[in-house]
Amino acid sequence: MKRKGSVSSKDVAREAGVSQATVSYILNDVKGVKIRPETRQAVLDAIKKLNYHPNQIARGMKLKRAMSIGIVTDRNVTNFYFMKVLEGIRDGLQERNYSVNLLYNKYDSIEDAEFIKYYNSNRIDGIIFAFASVSDEEMEYMDSMSIPYVIVSTHPSGRGIGEVCTDHLNHIQNVVSYFKSKGVKNIAYAGPVPRSAKDRRLDVFKDALVSHGYDVKDELIVLGTFDNNEVCKAITSMLENSDPKPDAVLAASPRFGMLTVKSCHMLNIKIPHDIRIVAVGSSKFFDLIHPPLSSIELPLYDMGFKAAEMILKNIDEGAVEELSVLASEFIIRESS
Amino acid sequence: MKRKGSVSSKDVAREAGVSQATVSYILNDVKGVKIRPETRQAVLDAIKKLNYHPNQIARGMKLKRAMSIGIVTDRNVTNFYFMKVLEGIRDGLQERNYSVNLLYNKYDSIEDAEFIKYYNSNRIDGIIFAFASVSDEEMEYMDSMSIPYVIVSTHPSGRGIGEVCTDHLNHIQNVVSYFKSKGVKNIAYAGPVPRSAKDRRLDVFKDALVSHGYDVKDELIVLGTFDNNEVCKAITSMLENSDPKPDAVLAASPRFGMLTVKSCHMLNIKIPHDIRIVAVGSSKFFDLIHPPLSSIELPLYDMGFKAAEMILKNIDEGAVEELSVLASEFIIRESS
DNA sequence: CTGAAAGCGCTAACAC
DNA sequence: GTGTTAGCGCTTTCAG
Numbered sequence: 001m002k003r004k005g006s007v008s009s010k011d012v013a014r015e016a017g018v019s020q021a022t023v024s025y026i027l028n029d030v031k032g033v034k035i036r037p038e039t040r041q042a043v044l045d046a047i048k049k050l051n052y053h054p055n056q057i058a059r060g061m062k063l064k065r066a067m068s069i070g071i072v073t074d075r076n077v078t079n080f081y082f083m084k085v086l087e088g089i090r091d092g093l094q095e096r097n098y099s100v101n102l103l104y105n106k107y108d109s110i111e112d113a114e115f116i117k118y119y120n121s122n123r124i125d126g127i128i129f130a131f132a133s134v135s136d137e138e139m140e141y142m143d144s145m146s147i148p149y150v151i152v153s154t155h156p157s158g159r160g161i162g163e164v165c166t167d168h169l170n171h172i173q174n175v176v177s178y179f180k181s182k183g184v185k186n187i188a189y190a191g192p193v194p195r196s197a198k199d200r201r202l203d204v205f206k207d208a209l210v211s212h213g214y215d216v217k218d219e220l221i222v223l224g225t226f227d228n229n230e231v232c233k234a235i236t237s238m239l240e241n242s243d244p245k246p247d248a249v250l251a252a253s254p255r256f257g258m259l260t261v262k263s264c265h266m267l268n269i270k271i272p273h274d275i276r277i278v279a280v281g282s283s284k285f286f287d288l289i290h291p292p293l294s295s296i297e298l299p300l301y302d303m304g305f306k307a308a309e310m311i312l313k314n315i316d317e318g319a320v321e322e323l324s325v326l327a328s329e330f331i332i333r334e335s336s
Numbered sequence: 337m338k339r340k341g342s343v344s345s346k347d348v349a350r351e352a353g354v355s356q357a358t359v360s361y362i363l364n365d366v367k368g369v370k371i372r373p374e375t376r377q378a379v380l381d382a383i384k385k386l387n388y389h390p391n392q393i394a395r396g397m398k399l400k401r402a403m404s405i406g407i408v409t410d411r412n413v414t415n416f417y418f419m420k421v422l423e424g425i426r427d428g429l430q431e432r433n434y435s436v437n438l439l440y441n442k443y444d445s446i447e448d449a450e451f452i453k454y455y456n457s458n459r460i461d462g463i464i465f466a467f468a469s470v471s472d473e474e475m476e477y478m479d480s481m482s483i484p485y486v487i488v489s490t491h492p493s494g495r496g497i498g499e500v501c502t503d504h505l506n507h508i509q510n511v512v513s514y515f516k517s518k519g520v521k522n523i524a525y526a527g528p529v530p531r532s533a534k535d536r537r538l539d540v541f542k543d544a545l546v547s548h549g550y551d552v553k554d555e556l557i558v559l560g561t562f563d564n565n566e567v568c569k570a571i572t573s574m575l576e577n578s579d580p581k582p583d584a585v586l587a588a589s590p591r592f593g594m595l596t597v598k599s600c601h602m603l604n605i606k607i608p609h610d611i612r613i614v615a616v617g618s619s620k621f622f623d624l625i626h627p628p629l630s631s632i633e634l635p636l637y638d639m640g641f642k643a644a645e646m647i648l649k650n651i652d653e654g655a656v657e658e659l660s661v662l663a664s665e666f667i668i669r670e671s672s
Numbered sequence: 673c674t675g676a677a678a679g680c681g682c683t684a685a686c687a688c
Numbered sequence: 689g690t691g692t693t694a695g696c697g698c699t700t701t702c703a704g
Contacts, residue, residue: 006400008696008697008698009697009698009699010697010698018674018675019674019675019676020675020676020697020698020699021674021675021676021677021699021700022673022674022675023698024698024699024700025673025674025699025700028699030699030700033673033674034673035673035674036673036674039673039674051456053453053456053457053458054457054697054698055397055457055458055696055697055698056457056458056459057393057396057397057402057458057459057696057697057698058397058458058680058696058697058698058699059697059698059699060393060698061391061393061394061397061680061681061682061696061697061698062679062680062697062698062699062700063680063698063699064342064680066393067459068437075423076423077419079415079416079418079419079620080415082415082419083413083415083418083419086438087411087412087440090438090440099437099438099439099454099459100437100438101404101435101436101437102422102426102435102436102438103435104423104426117389118435120387120389121389121390121391121392122389122391122392122393122394122681123392123393123403123435228623228624255624258621258624258625259624261625261626262624262625262626263626265601265625265626266626284415285594285621285624287564288564288591288594288595288598288621289594289597289598289601289625290597290598290599290601290602344680344681344682345681345682346681346682354690354691355690355691355692356681356682356683356691356692357683357684357690357691357692357693358689358690358691359682360682360683360684361683361684361689361690364683366683366684369689369690370689371689371690372689372690375689375690390681390682391680391681391682393680393681393682394680394681394682394683394696395681395682395683396682397680397681397682397696397697397698398681398682398683398684398695398696399682399683399696400696458697673704674703674704675702675703675704676701676702676703676704677700677701677702677703678699678700678701678702679698679699679700680697680698680699681696682695682696683694683695683696684693684694684695685692685693685694686691686692686693686694687690687691687692687693688689688690688691688692
């Protein structure tokens, strides 16, 4: 399959009666180089006429840039987050003419991780880990190879630099406070088993309880697995058997939010009449269920956009930017 | 930011005491070229020792290939589908060392659509439209420029070649038949206003009704917009006011499935006791609600994978493959 | 202000 | 079997 027109800057130069260099100068707005207006116009006309498009591969070759960023995520990434973040990343990169190269985080030995290979073979100039689990080993390795990367995640990875996350934990206080203002007596928690000490959701929740004069009752805390059925069982069991019964639940993630609602439906518990529910996280789906689920919405698009800015800055200047914490928002829908 | 090692095939050649060409031959397993085992080994050793990775940009430059495929989708693509398709595409491309370049379908004039620009500037070698709306104008333009592209969608675009879709329509018959076997008297339909004559869901549904001896009752057909609230209103209104009332609903998409369930919850209609529901389409979310929603599951991963194969074939051989129709599956969960 | 020429890392004739 | 060499399309000194 041959490429159609394939007109090069050489063709443009010939057509305009100038040299290739001049074309390049004009195209890249090289500073310190002044081009006579009529020359510029001639070149511009030639470009139009020939429908010329600079070959980015060749450009990348010369500049030793792939003009592309690897976005790595886990397989089966929770759909709740990913697309919106990707949109932000895309737009952020687009402004500087970088493109999105989607990769997955799966490998046996770190040396032959896909994203490392891609970097080594010059296919990407840097990496954004988008809600992927990044191990200390990985970070160490990347640092040692001085591969530019940025991590976007709900909570800080501990790296401290080149990292985008949100302040959603702050809102847990607000949620508890909101529950209290509604006269809630017993607040339950449903969330995943913390996979690392960095995940502060449960701790913050407990603190919030205490600071609002609630007791911390372990039987009102459900820590679930990846298995939806098991989680449901755990939640329904808590809902039925605990004493006292909760009249509010904080769900630590979108999935747990959905499953809490599901559990209530199964037990015929009325939301928000019998029990109020708020989920941490964003999802379009919160509007597709009854009642619409209140939540702490993450600034997903902005997180992606910011991550894009960061990685480009990192690549350009070797600049290591601080941790960037973006504001989330407590949105009250009908479930609370 | 300088690149770390940046060792080239020239370095490998020097290290192994051979020429660059030999290195290239070995790396690419060029047919018709025999290499002495010890030479090969020496080169392989040198590669290991120097930690050499071929520069794909340079390679692409020589081969006039970007080694990358543009995946275009609509902004705000429904998360229901996209990630899984993407996974299939990725894996399909990966096998041949092509990568995924994510693009959005948004432009004023087709000539400066992002995907056209990307193609023209050699950043992508072909395009996969993944659940993006592709207009006739677009197809015409792409064909006239002989840009390789493949369309993956639920229903045929009408192009007839270079296209991946599913046989989910066939299952609509099965669903109606299933409803009948359960003694259902009145089947309603909830789906989006058909945006093109290519969308045969409603027609097929009507045919299925007739062929199973049901009457087609217009008041049991709800055609909704993109606005979730409006859709809910329309469905609840149908549920409450139609005479006779439906005791089953076929929802034409995941979103309409979710909204039908929501409407029932709002009206306190018991599923599946009072009404049975089946949705066309796939979503992880069907398991996160009560009751889990029966559905016609699309082979999303396979669709992506197939699309990847197709586009590569198209690029390599200029081969235009036929329409590929993959099998979907009627999965009965608890809602029906 | 503009042009000539070198070279990025790789592949593919064509030599030997 | 393996080496020589000529570019791919672009940017960028360095001359003029």
